[in-house]
Amino acid sequence: MMISLIVDGKEVQVERGATILDAARKAGVYIPTLCHDSRITPYGSCRMCVVEDRNRRGRLIPSCFTPARNGMDIITETPEITAARRTQLQLILTNHPLDCPVCDKAGECALQDLVIRYDIAESPYRIPKKDRGVDLVSPLIERNMNRCILCGRCVRICNELQGTHEIDFIHRGMETTIGTDGNRPLDCDFCGQCISTCPVGALTDTMFKDTTRVWKLEQNETACSHCGLACPIVLNTENSEIRRVTPPVSDQGDIGNLCVRGRFGWVSYAPPGRLSTPRITVNGKQQQASWPDAINMAAQSLNRIIDEYGGDACAVLSSDAWTTEEAYAYQKWCRKILGTHTMGSIAAEGYRQIVTILVEQLGETWNKGTLADFENADAIVVIGGGAAELHPVLKPMINSFLKGNEKELVVISSWRDFFIERATLPIEINPELRETFFSALREALLGKTKHHRSDVNDFGIDCSALAQFVSLLHQDKNIFLLIVPYLFGDNEQLGQLAACLSSRVKAILPLGGQFNSRGALFHAGFSPILQPGGVPAHGSQRGIAHADELFKAIEDGVIRALYILGDDPLEEYPDPERIKKLLEKLDLLIYQSPYEGAVASMAHIVLPSATVPEKEGSVVSLFGESKNLRSILPMPDGTKSDLRILQELVKAMKHVGTPYREEIICRELTELKSDPVAGETASQSQDAHLEFTWKEETINRKSQDYPLTMIPIPSLFGDGMVSRNSPQLNELRNGISILMNPDDFEERSFKKKDMVRITTPFGSARGSVDYSLNVRKGTILTANITGNAEGLSLFREHSRIVPAKLTRIEDHDC
Amino acid sequence: MKPGNDELLKEFTPEQIKKLDALIESYKGKPGGLIPVLEQAQEVLDYLPISVQKRIADRLNIPLSQVYGVVTFYSFFTMTPRGKHTCRVCLGTACYVRGGKVIHEKIMKDFGIKEGETTPDRLFTYETVRCLGACGLGPVVVIDEDVHGRIKPEKVKDVLSQYD
DSSP, X not given: OEEEEEETTEEEEEETTOBHHHHHHXXXXXXXXXXXXXXXXXXXXXXXXXXXXXXXXXEEEETTTSBOOTTOEEEOOOHHHHHHXXXXXXXXXXXXXXXXXXXXXXXXXXXXXXXXXXXXXXXXXXXXXXXXXXEOSSSSEEEETTSOOXXXXXXXXXXXXXXXXXXXXXXXXXXXXXXXXXXXXXXXXXXXXXXXXXXXXXXXXXXXXXXXXXXXXXXXXXXXXXXXTOOEEEEEEETTEEEEEEOOBOTTOOBOOOOHHHHHOGGGGSOTTOOOSOEEEETTEEEEOOHHHHHHHHHHHHHHHHHHHOGGGEEEXXXXXXXXXXXXXXXXXXIIIIOOOOEEOSTTHHHHHHHXXXXXHHOSOOOOOOHHHHHHOSEEEEESXXXXXXXXXXXXXXXXXXXXXXXXXXXXXXXXXXXXXXXXXXXXXXXXXXXXXXXXXXXXXXXXXXXXXOOGGGGTOXXXXXXXXXXXXXXXXXXXXXXXXXXSSOOHHHHHHHHHTGGGSSEEEEOOOOTTHHIIIIISOOSSSEEGGGEEOOGGGOOOOSHHHHHHHHHXXXXXXXXXXXXXXXXXXXXXXXXXXXXXXXXXXXXXXXXXXXXXXXXXXXXXXXXXXXXXXXXXXXXXXXXXXXXXXXXXXXXXXXXXXXXXXXXXXXXXXXXXXXXXXXXXXXXXXXXXXXXXXXXXXXGGGGOOOOOOOOOOOOOSSSOEEEEEOOOTTOOSHHHHTOHHHHHHHOSEEEXXXXXXXXXXXXOTTEEEEEEOSSOEEEEEEEEOTTSOTTEEEEEOOTTOHHHHTTOOTTOSSEEEEEEEOOGGGO | OOTTHHHHHHHSOHHHHXXXXXXXXXXXXXXXXXXXXXXXXXXXXXXXXXHHHHHHHXXXXXXXXXXXXXXXXXXXXXSSOOOSEEEEEEOSHHHIIIIIHHHHHHHHHHHTOOTTOBOTTSSEEEEEESOOSOGGGOSOEEETTEEEOSOOGGGHHHHHHTOO
């Protein structure tokens, strides 16, 4: 219902429940605020936003948390209001150091702006300023409590939006400050949301500290390439060098959400020590080469393999950290010139597996969902664990979602992740029985029970929880389904379950995609099963769809040439020993990336390419938002964009004509259906599609030798190639981390952060150990595995869970 | 036994920890349970170090920072061990002018502790108060529940030595 009121003589209509401040912003009237952030619940602590209602004169109302009422006649500036605001500012200044010359916030400080606006030279109250201390120890975030005005925005954003509650008001009274328990250094997500919301210079970015002044910065909006959410970010540059990353701020003052990767992981956009010269292998040794030599060698080698073995012997892998135009150009090259349909991504393998199953089961279109679908859903159902760990901005997104009226969150997971802790209906399943449960649930939903006569209790699930879930599916509710693939392993059961729920949900969104996975698959058709425009490929139009099959084909000598773009099978796939051996069998291995990955040293040809902010083109986020990127950073000497490299390669392969020029690629892309992925969810009508035979899973179960079940989980600090090339994120990852149940922890007499040896039937690695009440007994959660050869050796191709044992590393063992 | 016990066991007996766990359990899931738990925990354990707060936070599923915020707010809660006896000197106007200040300084000097601190032998915790409403008896020193009036600075030690 709308209500109508007047703000400074302007009539404005707002939704019932909106505040006076909301109404004023809508009317385009400025009201000063310090403690207000539209992302969190109003608090009313700074009293800058006081206004008056003409109908009730003589009363100052805080507009940020007073609901607007019909017929209000608001005035925002009168001598009384100005006097009140001035007094308020003077009181704030009483205890605020005027160290603006050395404060990073100067120039974009809300307090500074208001002091100027209200013409306050100094505070008339002269008492000694309190020394409340500066935290210089915590990584990435500096907390100068002397500058703090106690507005509480950081406390509220950390608690309400991020769900971390790392900091709170402490020593309340005359000595109030904001800090952690016992004033220890921060040990949190390091999302930096507190920095983004701080109106003054109390919370600042240590990477930015003392590098420059904010007014010298150029603001360049682009998309973050650390994961598939591709959140909007602002690269703050000075002389074309990145100084910091900030979230975008709307005209209304709304601040965007970012995570630790987006805010602090920017060094990998222009990494020091990046690849900058092509290399070729001559007589078994890599040596630097000129671009023409490297391109010619690549072209000749590829032509020779096509002639000898056919195009089918080639495969291309990408990390999806590229533009849709590039992905389109490469798939066109694969299909038209190389003659192969085998295009994949190790980094986004889980996402691609789920997509493959959904395309096979549901055909051309199913509703993959948009951000609006997510926000407007009645219920979000998440199947699989680690959604927020894969894509950390989902944390504030889900917490905002749950603030809505009667919103439901159902999470089905085999471990207690961030989402399941917040779920209105958490369904935790025994990790060893997960696949069996998915299969049984799917058959029950389809009304078949021929393979299973299982009892719910066998899975350790609360019967009523499951009943509630099934009843939710049958209600007339708007359900958004998120599918979270495993870090490693086979996602067949998960994908089949998702497909079977398609008729009951509004949208199905698979997670785990890299930067432009959705654009590369559904728009560009860089996929063995999808053609450009998201059209499914059939029969001989298809290539090898799964990484395991691809590696088998390399082992069998079927695939002779592998072209890798940014991906790294040695850093992201289980059992690197085996992968290394099979890659050695290849006749041709081309590695093209901005980064020196583990596989670079094995490649016959190494081609240095550009990072995302150096490129131009469009990308599509996992939520289907299309974004146009412009080149912000200059490409360093010796590197070329993926598209440019392809153009030269095509020329060198003696394919005449110029079908790979930018404008042609762009035109061809726009001629495709504009949004091939939208559409109503296809219901599963053809029974033929449903046939799927259930194979009993052969997992290694825990035993006396290996008494624990290890679940590999995604790292909050990023598992992808871009994140792994940030020194700051690597420092936070700090090697393999193992989380276990307090009882198991105590039994082994471990201490927090002890270094331990983790051993599985396949390998062994070192990691630091900690406990959490959220880990079930007999289970351990292991994170920060990618990019760590020891860590990857703990697993085998299809091992989504692995039995393990832990032993303390004695000092002499180190 | 849970991790964190090592730290707890250094200071407290297994019986005390058991009592603590039982009282946390009795408030689990009840809104507004934090302050009663802290109050009773302090009764059982005498003081609330971070290790105790962490145990309460974990088990009541409340962020530790919030527990710490509450503990540091109420002057009733203490994070350092308290002495067997509490010695309070009145520094209200009447006591102050009648020699309270001298007593205050003498106690600090004799015992080598400041206001709010506890003697190393944990016999006395020293505090000051502003007026006990017994101005006629000033200067007043209160030890536990006993009020000692018209105390001369040189008598303070004698009075305190009655307690052990």
